[in-house]
Amino acid sequence: MHSASIPAESSPVEPPELPNSFLLRLDVLGHVIIRFLHTAAGLVAFALITLGVAAKKFHASARVVHPLIRHQIHRAGMRLLPLTGFLACALGILIVGQTVALLSQVGAQNLVGTVMVTVVVRELGPLTAALLVLVRIGVAYVIELGTARALGEVEALEALCIDPIHYLVIPRVIGLSLAVFSLTVYFILVTLLSGYLFAFIQNVPLQPGDYFKQLAVALTWEDFALLAIKTCAFGFVIAVVGCYQGLAQPLRLQEVSAATTRAVVQSIVACVLLDVVFIVIYLVM
Amino acid sequence: MNALRDTACPAATEVLELNEVAVGSTLSPETPSVEDVTWTVRSGDYWVIGGWPGSGKSDLLATIAGMMRPLRGTLRLFGLDRVSAHEHELADARAKIGLVFENGGRPFNHLTVTENVTLPLCYHENRAPEEAIERVGALLEFAGLESVAGRFPTEISFFLQQRMALVRALALRPRVLLVDNAVSGATTREARWWRQALSQLAAGHAVTDGQPLTLVVGCHDLRPWSDHGKQFALLKHRRWLGIGDRAALRQSEEPLLRELLAADSNEG
Numbered sequence: 001m002h003s004a005s006i007p008a009e010s011s012p013v014e015p016p017e018l019p020n021s022f023l024l025r026l027d028v029l030g031h032v033i034i035r036f037l038h039t040a041a042g043l044v045a046f047a048l049i050t051l052g053v054a055a056k057k058f059h060a061s062a063r064v065v066h067p068l069i070r071h072q073i074h075r076a077g078m079r080l081l082p083l084t085g086f087l088a089c090a091l092g093i094l095i096v097g098q099t100v101a102l103l104s105q106v107g108a109q110n111l112v113g114t115v116m117v118t119v120v121v122r123e124l125g126p127l128t129a130a131l132l133v134l135v136r137i138g139v140a141y142v143i144e145l146g147t148a149r150a151l152g153e154v155e156a157l158e159a160l161c162i163d164p165i166h167y168l169v170i171p172r173v174i175g176l177s178l179a180v181f182s183l184t185v186y187f188i189l190v191t192l193l194s195g196y197l198f199a200f201i202q203n204v205p206l207q208p209g210d211y212f213k214q215l216a217v218a219l220t221w222e223d224f225a226l227l228a229i230k231t232c233a234f235g236f237v238i239a240v241v242g243c244y245q246g247l248a249q250p251l252r253l254q255e256v257s258a259a260t261t262r263a264v265v266q267s268i269v270a271c272v273l274l275d276v277v278f279i280v281i282y283l284v285m
Numbered sequence: 286m287n288a289l290r291d292t293a294c295p296a297a298t299e300v301l302e303l304n305e306v307a308v309g310s311t312l313s314p315e316t317p318s319v320e321d322v323t324w325t326v327r328s329g330d331y332w333v334i335g336g337w338p339g340s341g342k343s344d345l346l347a348t349i350a351g352m353m354r355p356l357r358g359t360l361r362l363f364g365l366d367r368v369s370a371h372e373h374e375l376a377d378a379r380a381k382i383g384l385v386f387e388n389g390g391r392p393f394n395h396l397t398v399t400e401n402v403t404l405p406l407c408y409h410e411n412r413a414p415e416e417a418i419e420r421v422g423a424l425l426e427f428a429g430l431e432s433v434a435g436r437f438p439t440e441i442s443f444f445l446q447q448r449m450a451l452v453r454a455l456a457l458r459p460r461v462l463l464v465d466n467a468v469s470g471a472t473t474r475e476a477r478w479w480r481q482a483l484s485q486l487a488a489g490h491a492v493t494d495g496q497p498l499t500l501v502v503g504c505h506d507l508r509p510w511s512d513h514g515k516q517f518a519l520l521k522h523r524r525w526l527g528i529g530d531r532a533a534l535r536q537s538e539e540p541l542l543r544e545l546l547a548a549d550s551n552e553g
Binding site for chain 1: 311312347350352376379380383384386390391392393394395404405407408409411412413450453454457
């Protein structure tokens with residue numbers, strides 16, 4: 001053993017050639033890219049299947065599936081109102097209140113509307129609502145669907161000729177999309193109102209009429225349209241990623257937590273990438 | 286094989302036909318767990334398939350239930366080719382086949398016992414739950430589940446979960462019922478209940494609208510079924526091994542069959 005591990009100095013055997021670290025890094029990078037593309041392809045395929053099933057079977061088994069959609073809207077939308085309201089108030093005071101006060105101090109009150117629309121309506125509202133829904137509901141989706149998958153409930157549905165995408169995924173996707181949209185609208189309203197109230201208490205010389213008039217002038221119809229599309233897209237992405245990680249591949253119970261972590265990371269990355277796309281659209285418009 | 290043909294009613298129609306079928310594993314779909322299965326199930330048959338745990342019974346039952354494509358060979362469900370049939374035709378054929386899973390029957394744990402049984406009815410017939418009360422009540426009564434109707438599966442015993450899986454599979458009025466290891470680990474009393482219930486279904490019961498049900502039972506202890514099944518087969522070394530009727534079962538010297546019929550082989 002000893003003689004084998006320490007070769008004699010006079011040994012003619014060349015030491016093993018060290019692998020090129022650059023090639024190793026390239027190999028790792030290649031694996032990461034392939035894994036990313038594989039996951040992206042799986043997610044896109046799952047999203048397309050979901051859209052196909054939604055279009056084809058929306059009215060099928062309506063008395064079973066439509067109550068499930070309403071349940072998911074209630075679960076992801078209504079039940080998150082208190083938390084959303086709390087966060088909207090806090091961010092309204094922190095961001096809007098201070099921004100209004102600061103702009104007034106430098107005599108740039110006429111920019112309040114534009115700043116608010118850019119910060120709160122286009123970015124802060126949709127992203128905050130999406131992250132809230134991801135943490136409260138998206139994670140729960142992976143756990144409940146992953147557990148159902150691991151316990152064989154999905155096969156039991158298939159044995160009863162019940163399409164798992166139709167019964168389990170469609171209600172969640174529609175419910176979450178509408179919930180993120182509704183929560184964003186609620187969040188924006190509460191943030192703008194609470195922020196202004198904070199500034200008003202601080203005696204900022206900006207009348208309520210002027211404040212809301214500036215907001216109305218700064219908002220365009222594209223803002224409303226893009227807000228609706230963007231928030232529904234966020235909800236769709238979070239629900240699809242959660243359902244994909246929970247359902248699309250065979251899972252064992254001990255793999256559910258890893259699937260949940262993957263879903264959170266992928267949802268955040270997907271939402272941010274989607275946000276970049278919308279920023280480009282805003283800039284082009 | 287002659288013995289198998291003799292046991293079939295001359296007027297019986299083929300409901301399941303397998304020709305040199307290789308069955309994939311549920312855990313590894315591309316790996317065959319059973320190969321070269323050539324088998325015909327006719328209406329009115331009562332098949333009992335024996336084999337040790339891991340012999341591929343569950344995979345075979347899942348495949349003939351239409352849940353998995355065969356890896357090779359031809360599988361026909363009510364005359365429809367599993368691979369080439371149109372999606373909605375296949376769905377109709379599959380709805381005529383009920384499958385009861387082993388190990389508690391894979392209940393939907395977020396639904397109560399009543400909701401578990403109601404779900405397939407309401408989903409396929411687009412009904413509100415209250416419109417299915419009568420049918421669901423009859424099914425729960427058949428399985429003796431009325432007293433636990435409002436409970437969740439995790440609140441009832443393992444055996445009652447298995448019974449719930451039976452009536453859930455019966456909800457859609459299937460013509461063929463596949464039962465996978467239903468009495469595994471069951472008490473003598475529970476095993477007797479299953480044998481009687483399946484015999485009633487095979488003869489025609491009110492819950493099947495009086496229509497005799499075609500049965501395929503998978504098990505790893507043949508003793509409870511030796512006096513109830515009409516046709517018998519084994520899965521041995523990943524191969525299908527037809528035995529025949531009850532007389533053939535008694536006469537066969539197949540070592541695996543003797544083991545599965547031996548008193549000390551009982552695992553359920």
